[in-house]
Amino acid sequence: MGYEKFKILKSSVVPLPIENVDTDQIIPARFLKATERVGFGDNLFRDWRYHADNTKKKDFVLNNNNYSGKILVGGKNFGSGSSREHAAWAIYDYGFRCVISSFFADIFKNNCLNIGVLPVQVSPNFLDKIFEIVFKNPQTNLVIDLKKQTVEIEGTSQIENFDINGYKKNNLLNGYDDIDYLLNIKDSIQTFSTKTPL
C-alpha cells in the first residue's frame, strides 16, 4: 500500500509523556477484526480516550483541544508488545506522520517505517525539552527534516540529529516500497532457495 512521501514535516505536536506505551493501548485487540485497512484511527488509544459508554475521557490528550498536529510525542519504550501493524495504521489513519520518543520497540518501529510513519528517536534530554516547551506553549511547532535527519523545536535553538538507515530514508523520501525492491530480485531469491539447508 502506497503512502505519502516524507520530506519536511512542520507541525504542532500531541504530547503523551507516558513510558512503555504498548500496542494494546494504541489499538486494543478487540478492534483488530477488520479484513481491510480502514478506520483504525477511530479506535486509536480507545480505552484511554473513551469511557466504557463511549463518552470522551476529558483528561486524555487526544480530547484536549489545546493539542493537535501530525506529530505524536511519547515517553520511553514507545510501541512495546504485540507485532500488530494495526497500531501503526491507527496512528497513520488518525493523521500522525511522525512519532517521537527516546526509545522505540523494534517491531513497532519497523511497522512505522513500512507504512510511512517516521519514528524519530531523540535523546532523553531532548524529549524532556520538547515536553517542557510544548506544555508551556501548545502551539509550538517541531520541524522534522528527513533529508538532513534533524528535528528542531521551532523558535528555539534546540535542534538534534536522528538516525535512520540510508535505504529506509530513501524509501520514505520517495514513497518506495520494500516489496517492489524484493520483486526486482526475485530471480536471485529463487536461486538462493535451492541452496538453503532446510
Added chain:
Amino acid sequence: MGKTLFDKVWDSHVVKKIDDGPDVLFIDRHMVHEVTSPVAFLGLKNRNIKVLFPEKTFATADHNTPTRNQHLPVKDILSSKQLKALEINAKYHGISYWGLGHEKNGIVHVIGPEHGITLPGATIVCGDSHTSTHGAFGAIAFGIGTSEVEMVLSTQCIMQPKPKKMRITINGKLNKAVTPKDVALFIISQLSTSGATGYFVEYAGEVFSEMTMEGRMTVCNLSIEMGARGGMIAPDKKTFNYIKGREFTPKNNDWNNAMKYWSNLKTDDEAIFDKEISFDGSKIEPMITYGTNPGMGMSIGGGIPNSDQHKGNKKTFLKSLEYMDYTEGEKVLGKNIDFVFLGSCTNGRIEDFRAFTEVVKGKKKSPNVTAWLVPGSHKVEKAIKDEGLLSILNESGFELREPGCSACLAMNDDKIPSGKYAVSTSNRNFEGRQGPGSRTLLASPIVAAAAAITGKITDPRELIT
C-alpha cells in the same frame, strides 16, 4: 573470530546485503493466522501476484476463535468474516490451512513445533510477536507486521537490519515450584520490558540445558517481553529427539543432511556477544507480576517496590499501580482473585496442564474463582484426555475449553470483566489486555493452580509436598 549460534543461522540465510540498509533474509517457514494476514493477502491481490512458496507457508485460525462450541458457526460476524477470509486466501494460494475444528488446529506457536514445522537452524516468521517461541529449537524466529507478512508471502524474504547479540547465562539448580515461566519472569523483572530491545538473545547454561522442550518454548516465547527481537537455545539431543518423526520434519537422507547442518549449531567458544548477562538459577523463586507490564514482576512473597526505588518514570509506575488498585510497598500474597486462565502460546502445552493438575489433584476449586483452562491445540487437548488429566481436573471442579488464544488477548468472548483480577499463565498484563478494565497477574501454571484452589494469591509451595 568465532560465530555465535545466531550468526550461523542468520548468515546462512542472507540473500543480499543492502549498503547502509537491512539484510534481505530468506525465510524457511512462514506461519499465518487470521488476524494479521487479510490485509497482506489483499496486497498480493492488488499487485496481482501469488504466494511465491506456498509449501513454506502454514495457516491456522487461533486469535479470534471461540473456545466453546467450535462445531457451530462463529457467532461474531467480524471474527467469522476474518476466518472465512483466511480460508479463502489459503485455498486460493495453495497453503495448508488448519481451520477451526481441524485436528491439527491450535495456537500457531503450539502447532508449529507439534508437527515438525519448527526446525533447528530455520528462519521462522509470523505476524505475531510471540513467534520467538520457536527459538527453543535453535531457530531464528520473530514476529513481524502485516507489511512484512505481505513481503514474505510475495517473496519469501524479509528485510531486517541484523540485531545485536546478547547471551543470558543461568547456571545452578532451580528450586521446588520454580518453573520455566518463573525463570523468564525473573529475567524480565531484572532487565525491564525494554532491556533487550535491539538484541537477539541466546539462553545458555545448566538451567536451559536441563529444561524440557516445552520449558524452553515458554522461555523463548517471553523473550519479546523484554523487548528482544527473539530468543534462542542451541539444539541438543533433546531437540532432535523431539522433532524426529514429526510430519514436516525431514526424513531419511534429508534428515541426515539436516543433521550435518544442525550439529554445528552452537556458539563457538571464541565468539563475542555485544552483551553478556548471568544469573544464579538457585536464587529464583516462584514469580508473580503486580503491574501493567511483564517487567513489573517479583517473588511471590515479595513486596511491590516503592516508587522511589523504581528506576523508570515515577508517574508511569504509579499510574500502573492505580490501575491495579495496589499500593507501593504492599504484598500481593493473600489478595483475592476472581479468575484463573491456564493456556496461551506461553503456557498452553501438555506439560503446563500436567503441572496445574498435579497441584489441584484431590482439592476443590474455590467457588469464588472462575477458571478457564484452554489447551494450546487439539493435540494438547487429546493428550489431556488420554493421560487422564481431564477426569482429575473435573473432579476438582475444572472444565476444559477448546483450543485457541482465548483470554490471552480476549479477542473472542473470553474477556475478564472490568476491575476483576486474573492470575494468568499468558504473556502480557497490559491495561485491558484480557478485556477492558481487566487486571492481570502473570504467573506459572503452578501459581495459577494454587490461586484457583484458595481464591487468593498463594505461594504454591504451601500446597505441594
